[in-house]
């Protein structure tokens with residue numbers, strides 16, 4: 525069955541004569557287009573009632589009291605931390621194996637990201653490593669639900685409780701992921717991203733979700749120049765608002781999210797049942813993995829496999845080639861090495877296309893190309 529907004533079976537792009545199966549492909553259909561047109565014709569383009577409607581729909585879908593739309597996932601993370609009082613001198617424990625925005629949100633507020641290594645089985649932060657890095661200056665933990673698999677939230681929440689630490693979930697990659705029937709983003713205040721590669725998109729955009737209405741009120745000020753009402757500015761802040769256009773796309777994408785996630789899960793199953801020569805991703809017990817990325821481990825010749833796939837028109841990506849502590853901006857700040865599992869993952873991971881618009885033929889091409897590389901038969 526075709527997803528509206530897709531041309532099933534039609535090669536989307538050709539590059540150098542080769543069919544390209546991209547690593548990500550946002551699914552935008554007629555409904556999204558009509559919703560954007562309605563906003564354009566309304567004359568209200570900046571944050572207004574469509575944003576409010578998107579927030580209410582998102583909060584209801586997640587099952588939390590409050591959702592506050594923000595201009596990006598990065599800004600959502602930063603404002604979530606700021607609203608909870610994280611600031612200069614505060615240490616925040618997080619994973620070095622994530623997109624840099626996770627740690628930057630802390631740095632930007634004058635805090636200090638403290639990294640704790642991940643586990644090799646699912647790439648998520650190791651709760652024992654978190655506990656080992658707690659100091660009197662530690663204020664918070666940011667677990668990331670990497671690639672769409674929930675972090676070990678029961679253990680993390682229990683560490684946080686024992687040491688009276690705040691938790692902010694980085695749920696940028698985990699819309700609809702679940703742990704023992706509970707959605708990622710409902711364990712604590714959480715930040716989501718709607719960047720186009722994500723499980724649902726608004727072009728650019730983000731959302732903070734929280735059960736705490738006071739935090740939501742602060743967030744609503746922080747995203748809008750610190751104002752409570754027009755030209756009454758209580759806090760120093762900037763413009764981190766979402767547009768009505770983005771919210772209109774988001775409302776439609778949210779309705780389609782479950783279908784997108786089921787497709788991702790079916791695509792992941794197809795790949796895992798057939799791929800040979802690579803370590804396929806696990807779905808931890810009690811978890812619903814939503815495969816923002818389908819990431820295999822290739823202990824040897826990872827880059828040669830990526831080149832082999834590219835030659836066959838298949839896009840792949842290494843998320844992430846370097847732990848955050850090894851990025852130049854962190855080196856400048858004096859961060860050293862010391863996270864051997866993350867470093868090993870950076871050398872071994874390769875994400876393959878898993879997005880909802882893949883056709884059965886494309887999925888089979890991916891399997892044939894990967895298996896052919898290891899059999900040497902292609």
Ligand SMILES: Cc1ncc(COP(=O)(O)O)c(C=O)c1O
Pocket residue numbers: 596597598599601622623625626668694696697716717718719728729730
């Ligand atoms: C884990 C993680 N955190 C934060 C972000 C930041 O989100 P955005 O790109 O919407 O600013 C992203 C996505 O790019 C992400 O993958």
